[in-house]
Amino acid sequence: MTDRNPGDPLDRQIDAALRERFRPPVDLAARLERTLLQPKIERSPRRRSLAWVLVAAAVLVAAFVMLLQKDRRPVLEAKLLQERVSHWGNLASCSQAGVPLPVPLPGPRLALDLAGGSIEGPYAVPEWPGAALFRVATVDPDVIAGGGGKVVHALLVVARADATRNRIEVQEPWTATVRQLGELQVFDFHPHGTPAVVGRLRRLPD
Amino acid sequence: MTSPGLLRGAAAGARLDADGFAAAFAAVSPMLWTVAAGVLGCRSEAEDVLQEAALIGLQRLDQFQPGTDFRAWCGKIVRYTALNRCRQRRRRRTERVDPGQLDETIAASAPVPVPPVGQRGELLPGTGFDGALQAALEELRPTARACLLLKVVMELDYEAIARTLGIPAGTAMSHVHRARAALRRALSKRSGGEA
Numbered sequence: 001m002t003d004r005n006p007g008d009p010l011d012r013q014i015d016a017a018l019r020e021r022f023r024p025p026v027d028l029a030a031r032l033e034r035t036l037l038q039p040k041i042e043r044s045p046r047r048r049s050l051a052w053v054l055v056a057a058a059v060l061v062a063a064f065v066m067l068l069q070k071d072r073r074p075v076l077e078a079k080l081l082q083e084r085v086s087h088w089g090n091l092a093s094c095s096q097a098g099v100p101l102p103v104p105l106p107g108p109r110l111a112l113d114l115a116g117g118s119i120e121g122p123y124a125v126p127e128w129p130g131a132a133l134f135r136v137a138t139v140d141p142d143v144i145a146g147g148g149g150k151v152v153h154a155l156l157v158v159a160r161a162d163a164t165r166n167r168i169e170v171q172e173p174w175t176a177t178v179r180q181l182g183e184l185q186v187f188d189f190h191p192h193g194t195p196a197v198v199g200r201l202r203r204l205p206d
Numbered sequence: 207m208t209s210p211g212l213l214r215g216a217a218a219g220a221r222l223d224a225d226g227f228a229a230a231f232a233a234v235s236p237m238l239w240t241v242a243a244g245v246l247g248c249r250s251e252a253e254d255v256l257q258e259a260a261l262i263g264l265q266r267l268d269q270f271q272p273g274t275d276f277r278a279w280c281g282k283i284v285r286y287t288a289l290n291r292c293r294q295r296r297r298r299r300t301e302r303v304d305p306g307q308l309d310e311t312i313a314a315s316a317p318v319p320v321p322p323v324g325q326r327g328e329l330l331p332g333t334g335f336d337g338a339l340q341a342a343l344e345e346l347r348p349t350a351r352a353c354l355l356l357k358v359v360m361e362l363d364y365e366a367i368a369r370t371l372g373i374p375a376g377t378a379m380s381h382v383h384r385a386r387a388a389l390r391r392a393l394s395k396r397s398g399g400e401a
Contacts, residue, residue, distance in 0.1 A: 014389050017339050018358045022243050024236040025253070032256065033232035 222276075227267055231260050233275045238284045240360050244352030245288035247344050250378075251295075259287040260389060281370035285352065292348055327385075333394070342392035346385050349373065353381035 025031075207285060231238070232233060237372050242252040242259070263270075270279050279391040343351060349371065356367045364382070 011386070013335070014339070014386070015358050017336065018355060021336070021339075021360050022240060022249065022355050024239040024243075024359075028239055028253065028256075029232040029235045031253075032235050032260065034229050111401060145389055168337065 210392045221269060221272055222270065224264055224267070227264055230276055231263065231280060234280060237356070237360050237362070237370065238280055239279065240355050241281055242288045242351050245285055245348040245353035246292060246295075246347075247351055253290060255288045255291050256284060258291075259284040272369070275369055276328040278369040278372065285371055286348070287349060288352075301339070309328060337387065338393055342389045345392070346388060347381075350381040353378050354385040357382045364376040 218355055234363060238251050238259070239256055242255040243249050246252060246255065258278070266283075270276070346354070352371060353367055356362045357364075362370070364375045364379045366376040367382075371378065373381075
């Protein structure tokens, strides 16, 4: 099969035009050979993107470490409160143990909707300025503990920042949400155990 | 080592290092440039594509099998790189300017031709033979255009075109035949219209 008619003037014209239009630059080889080598490789897109990946990974690791520290701090601090809190659970034992009674903070009380019980507070924490404690007063153990005979009065909601706000809803055992409260964590204080973060309180959508 | 020597070395089974690759790539660059220009349908981005393809080739130099056709290996990389560029260009919808042609025009001290512009400011295809040829070329599929240019400009035979683009020889022949027929048809129509 032949693709052209050599005698056809139109074919000749097309060929000439294509050769003219698509003639490779005369100094192409020299230019390429000059520019192709190492400097280009060092700036290759793959290396650049690898650098970005490394930077992003470092940022993620740093953020993760900060988060870990943030999580650890209240737990460690809460350990210091454990003794006081466990005594507060049983107010009668406060005087016996020489633990000061909880001091209600000024300002509005918290209005709580707890199935089967209520939360008292906020109370001041002398060792923990800026924080407030909320004591679960009378709650059906099954609601809060999910069964199992837990010492209910030792459940405290620890508000780290500004604890003068509206209401806390316990939606299921050990998880809660809060409206217009800042950073909140729910600690489970066992009288003879290590306090642990058992839930986080989130803002309710308005 | 001279460039033809490097090419022979690569074909004979010698491993290429980066310097050797650059020299060998430069040696076949006119043919590779034609592949890029053919796929893209214009000159302006062909060299960019060639450089991009060269970087890809360098990064994948360990994948080149010594003893195989270096030109064909590079040709396939250039073709796929150019096809990718075509896809990006379709997304960007930018207009091309051919710096080579502008340079030549300025050097010849001729007035710079003003491209025809539509009422909404869009570029219209040229009305002369070159404009009609360019419009007809743009209607061709990229691989067909590359086949045609390799045949006409580089005067490769169908086997060589096929090896360079990584397609069967029969397909290359068919592409050239149909591309030429399409150009002939478009340009005959223009002649008929002018008459």
